[in-house]
Amino acid sequence: MNPFMNVLPKFMHFSNLGPRVAIVLGLMLFFGTCGGHIFQKLKIPQVVGYFIIGIILGDSGLQLIRPDVVSALNPISVIALAFIGFLVGGELKTDVIKKMGKQFVSVLLFESLVPAVVVAILTGFASYFFTHNVELSFCFGILLGAICSSTAPEATTNVLQEYRSRGPLTTMIYGLVAMDDAVALILFAIVSTVAAPILGGHAVSFGRQMLNVVYNVFGSIAFGLLLGWILSFILKKLTHQEGRVLSFTLGLLLLCTGICDRIGLSNILAAMSIGFYIANFTEKNVRQVFDFTNKFTPPVYVLFFVVVGAKLNIWEMKPLLIVLAALYIIGRTGGKALGSWFGAYITKAPVTVQKYMKYCLLSQAGVAIGLSLTAGNYFKDTIGDSILLIVTATTFVAELIGPVFVKIGITKAEEAGMNVTEDDILKRTRVSDVTWGTEKACDCNSCAIVADNAIIRDILTQFERHHYQSFVVKSSSDGKLEGIITLAHLKETLLIGEMAETLLAVDIMDRPVCTCHADTSLPDVYDMFSENDTEAIPIVDADGRALGVLEKFAADHYIHTRILEVNRKLESLG
16 A cells, blocks of 8 residues: 555545646646756756656655546657657668668567566566466466567657767667567567467457557558658758748647557557658758757656656555566566677677667566556456556666666767767857867967067967967966957068067057957857957956967867767767
């Protein structure tokens, strides 16, 4: 029994939505976002924070959100899965799939089948130890084995996006989480057909189930590709209208979700196929739709993971089920690690895939819970309820540890932070970060700083030896900024000829039109370049002392160099 269910007064327990829908959604969004922010500050993926807030508000915690409300919010989960599928599809590039095709198939099969076998053996023997019923234990094991083979794409892809991951490991993860659900469906169709006559359940025939799987998988892909073609045709004419591009995309994804629900197709596979078509068979300017969609999805993700957490009830577990759940987690984790390593090893996949894939396939949610519900319906008089409880409890654990281990995996593989553009680097760069080779733009000993009594000949010598085209002039008495000498000043000085050798820095400098500080962001500096029609801005400290000069061409060079470094790193990863 839940010891926290009566902590709050009854009027704070929302048992139905009705006019309270705004309050419920507001609570979920507000506290979910707070939880995500807190966990992000603790260096833990924010999705764990969303999930824990759901547990606190839901059936396992304060029961602020009752089961009936959670059921009424199920459309949020369905819609979120469509967005996730669409963005996952956008990461599946045909050239990469061709390059990694054999490796992908090998890893997919082994990371799905090995944990299925391991979990089936462990839970089957444990069940027999307690029940001494061979038939029941056998069926228990094979059903849990089939269910455990799936990997939840929701939490996994959320972590990849949060940490801007890119590389061979990331590409492989996107493909696996998109397709191993199909393997789980096929395995479940097989084992439920085997278990039905033994347990006296009501599973449909194997042939019928396989037809359903073929219809679900290939029908969803075909339907998604058709919708992708329609969407690309529309977006070609709207490439510069962000609002309408987003509206058409969201509208089509919602239509896709609704139609799939009506005709029995997988909305996540269909949405993935839409994203796959847009990413591979449209013009480059159409693909910006993924950036627009990404801006819209954060609130949907928060609601989705809060709902997932709110669904779980961890207080219904009995000792036997706790033991079986522990064995399920151990077997699934070990099987995923062994299977993914072996599948990558025999096909000579990149080293990062071989070593770190084991960290990235632990999350479990939608498909596993869906299959456990199906098992509950098929075998409700025997083991159905027990399977549902075990999968629910293990989902609770997997959703807590899965995202954390994904972060560990992509960090060890050095792929975190690799999915960046020039704009991304620009936004997070400060003046103090800018360098040219080994020289820092912001340095009190910079060669670009000259005293007001420095002679022009010495400044020209510095100009010849270094990349600087502008120099800041400081007071020889207190080091404070006095002025700036630009390339135009130096050219004028050269025209004077020998007379220039008698001039001092103070004679040719101009007063600076603006200054920046070490912690000024590069976007702000670029705004200054534009607003003041200048190519060089002096850097000063809080007391006005000169620390160097930031030139526009040097800032551009730094950004381009960082992008080249990222690209070289990605090439080295395979």
